[in-house]
Amino acid sequence: MMPKIYFDNNATTPLAPEVAAAMAISLKENFGNPSSGHALGEEARRAVEEGRERVAALLHCASERLVFTGGGSEANCQAILSAVLARPRAHKIVTSAVEHPSVQQPLNFLEKHHGYQIQRLPVDAAGRLDSARLRAALSEDTALVSLMAANNETGVLWDLAELGAICRERGVLFHCDAVQLAGKEELRAEEWPVDYLSLAAHKLHGPKGCGALYLARTAPVTPLIMGAGQEGGRRAGTENVAGIVGFGLACELAAAHLAGGGREKLAVLGRKLEAGIRDCCPGALINGGEAPRLANTINVSFEYCSSAQMIQDLDDRGFAVSAHAACHGGDLDPSPVLAAMAVPESYRHGTLRISLSRLNSEAEVAAFLAVLPEVVRRSRQVFV
Numbered sequence: 121m122m123p124k125i126y127f128d129n130n131a132t133t134p135l136a137p138e139v140a141a142a143m144a145i146s147l148k149e150n151f152g153n154p155s156s157g158h159a160l161g162e163e164a165r166r167a168v169e170e171g172r173e174r175v176a177a178l179l180h181c182a183s184e185r186l187v188f189t190g191g192g193s194e195a196n197c198q199a200i201l202s203a204v205l206a207r208p209r210a211h212k213i214v215t216s217a218v219e220h221p222s223v224q225q226p227l228n229f230l231e232k233h234h235g236y237q238i239q240r241l242p243v244d245a246a247g248r249l250d251s252a253r254l255r256a257a258l259s260e261d262t263a264l265v266s267l268m269a270a271n272n273e274t275g276v277l278w279d280l281a282e283l284g285a286i287c288r289e290r291g292v293l294f295h296c297d298a299v300q301l302a303g304k305e306e307l308r309a310e311e312w313p314v315d316y317l318s319l320a321a322h323k324l325h326g327p328k329g330c331g332a333l334y335l336a337r338t339a340p341v342t343p344l345i346m347g348a349g350q351e352g353g354r355r356a357g358t359e360n361v362a363g364i365v366g367f368g369l370a371c372e373l374a375a376a377h378l379a380g381g382g383r384e385k386l387a388v389l390g391r392k393l394e395a396g397i398r399d400c401c402p403g404a405l406i407n408g409g410e411a412p413r414l415a416n417t418i419n420v421s422f423e424y425c426s427s428a429q430m431i432q433d434l435d436d437r438g439f440a441v442s443a444h445a446a447c448h449g450g451d452l453d454p455s456p457v458l459a460a461m462a463v464p465e466s467y468r469h470g471t472l473r474i475s476l477s478r479l480n481s482e483a484e485v486a487a488f489l490a491v492l493p494e495v496v497r498r499s500r501q502v503f504v
């Protein structure tokens with residue numbers, strides 16, 4: 121049976137119907153190359169710039185501060201590359217132990233092949249980062265700090281204003297992977313002490329393969345994709361016009377959702393789900409439960425259970441959830457994020473990440489809670 125109830129919104133979100141409609145029109149009508157001099161080119165160029173204005177409005181920044189990319193991973197890679205190339209004599213990068221692979225892997229590459237020293241700050245059992253550790257880690261030799269705004273697995277939020285201020289004080293470039301924050305919390309790119317901020321359209325009911333990198337006015341930038349002069353010479357390649365149209369509209373819808381109290385509504389639903397899980401599955405461990413978190417994310421571990429078994433069982437019953445980052449795919453190893461939080465081994469293997477969106481309802485949460493105890497019981501029987 122195909123899942124009917126979708127609770128895996130941190131992996132990706134369904135395209136908003138309005139976005140799908142706008143993209144379908146754009147695919148047909150804005151087929152001109154935005155760099156062409158004729159009217160069709162002009163029309164496509166206008167669609168791209170309108171998309172940029174709309175994304176900028178969600179971030180509260182000037183539109184020229186945004187570079188469109190092929191998604192969040194590309195934005196992360198470009199921020200990292202731009203910073204290290206601008207600070208050729210600095211060979212240290214500070215990050216955390218719980219970053220998304222699209223930050224971890226480029227840093228691992230720089231460590232392995234270019235002699236960079238990567239300091240991965242630990243988190244506590246609730247997934248919190250101690251700002252004193254960041255302060256202590258910075259030195260003259262630090263090229264970049266890269267820390268995420270909201271964790272994709274646990275939803276744990278870090279205080280960007282505080283972390284960024286420490287970087288500013290020390291004159292260190294600060295990149296923030298805000299892929300999971302956008303559309304769920306207020307974004308104030310120009311007010312925050314950040315140099316780079318990464319976004320992905322598909323996490324906020326926009327299309328896949330489309331993202332953006334916000335660059336502060338003083339942030340050095342190098343194109344990751346080199347070629348012609350699109351995006352002001354900051355990212356080559358003919359623009360993904362329909363994707364940008366969809367991204368722009370998705371941002372506008374997300375802003376309207378937040379302005380209309382959507383965050384609080386989602387938080388009510390999230391709290392119902394979390395309370396329901398605690399109620400129907402005593403002993404369940406809510407990972408990051410003690411920390412400030414995204415309203416939509418519940419990461420829960422059940423002792424002596426198997427994530428794979430529970431996900432399959434839930435899928436058969438019509439619910440789509442995951443264990444950890446989607447990019448780990450079929451990899452059933454327990455999450456490195458939970459390992460960094462020292463979640464006990466006996467729980468780590470039995471983890472579910474349940475991530476909601478504005479399209480979910482109370483009835484769906486109730487339906488999930490009605491089947492969960494049986495799913496956990498069956499998994500425990502198999503596991504033990």
Ligand SMILES: Cc1ncc(COP(=O)(O)O)c(C=O)c1O
Pocket residue numbers: 130131190191192193194196220222268270271272297299300320321322329330331445446447
């Ligand atoms: C925190 C975070 N950063 C980056 C990415 C990568 O974004 P994309 O899939 O658009 O490359 C993801 C996607 O899962 C994410 O959750």
